[in-house]
Amino acid sequence: MQCALCQNTKKLCKSHIIPEFFYKELYDKKHRFKGVYSIWGKIVFHFKGFRERLLCEDCEKKLSSYEKYLRDVLLEQYPKIMELKVGDKLYFNVNYKKIRLCYLSILWRMSIATKRFFKNFSIPEYEGKLKDLLNRDDPGNPNEFGYIAIVPLMNNSFKRAWFIDPHLGKMNGDDICFVMFGGILYIFFITFTNNPRAAEAFIQRENKWLITAVDVKDTLLDKYIRNAQKIIKKSQ
Numbered sequence: 567m568q569c570a571l572c573q574n575t576k577k578l579c580k581s582h583i584i585p586e587f588f589y590k591e592l593y594d595k596k597h598r599f600k601g602v603y604s605i606w607g608k609i610v611f612h613f614k615g616f617r618e619r620l621l622c623e624d625c626e627k628k629l630s631s632y633e634k635y636l637r638d639v640l641l642e643q644y645p646k647i648m649e650l651k652v653g654d655k656l657y658f659n660v661n662y663k664k665i666r667l668c669y670l671s672i673l674w675r676m677s678i679a680t681k682r683f684f685k686n687f688s689i690p691e692y693e694g695k696l697k698d699l700l701n702r703d704d705p706g707n708p709n710e711f712g713y714i715a716i717v718p719l720m721n722n723s724f725k726r727a728w729f730i731d732p733h734l735g736k737m738n739g740d741d742i743c744f745v746m747f748g749g750i751l752y753i754f755f756i757t758f759t760n761n762p763r764a765a766e767a768f769i770q771r772e773n774k775w776l777i778t779a780v781d782v783k784d785t786l787l788d789k790y791i792r793n794a795q796k797i798i799k800k801s802q
Contacts (some may be wrong), residue, residue: 569622576622632668650779666705687732712768
């Protein structure tokens with residue numbers, strides 16, 4: 567079969583759409599986690615992170631190396647993230663190329679994925695550009711598919727196990743994708759015109775990354791979390 571990234575005809579791996587380490591906090595004793603689907607009003611059990619046959623072994627290894635780097639960065643920063651209060655900002659150093667390529671690969675995989683978790687998100691007109699950047703190991707410019715990382719707190723508490731499926735939206739005229747995994751809300755700017763405030767929060771070539779803590783009520787997620795809570799309550 568044809569690899570979705572390099573386009574070569576090879577045996578395909580079961581590739582994670584979102585890296586497996588983000589699911590760690592979700593698994594119960596039976597190694598399963600609950601998927602709360604507000605669009606259908608139901609809960610579905612999953613036994614592994616969302617995967618599809620997308621990549622050949624070579625491309626899988628390449629993207630996995632970026633995922634490993636991101637995992638190491640976040641595992642180091644999670645203790646600090648857990649201490650954040652509303653309004654706090656956390657700055658830390660990262661490798662611009664590795665971290666950008668990892669998140670670009672996640673954005674691209676979410677767009678081409680067919681699992682129902684990704685049903686509300688697709689940017690086919692940008693998939694070619696993303697794929698080209700990944701094939702060339704080019705992280706692009708900071709404003710090119712730039713993204714903001716936000717920690718939404720509920721009662722000043724960090725919820726690492728929170729996942730929200732990706733959705734398209736608008737922000738100051740720009741097309742955005744917002745998605746949450748590992749307790750962090752990511753807002754990807756699919757298009758970017760002139761938003762200096764957002765640009766300041768993008769990862770910069772100087773290898774600086776900013777994560778900001780906000781109250782969940784002040785984010786795009788509030789209604790999705792309230793819907794999920796209602797579904798969970800009905801199932802109990």
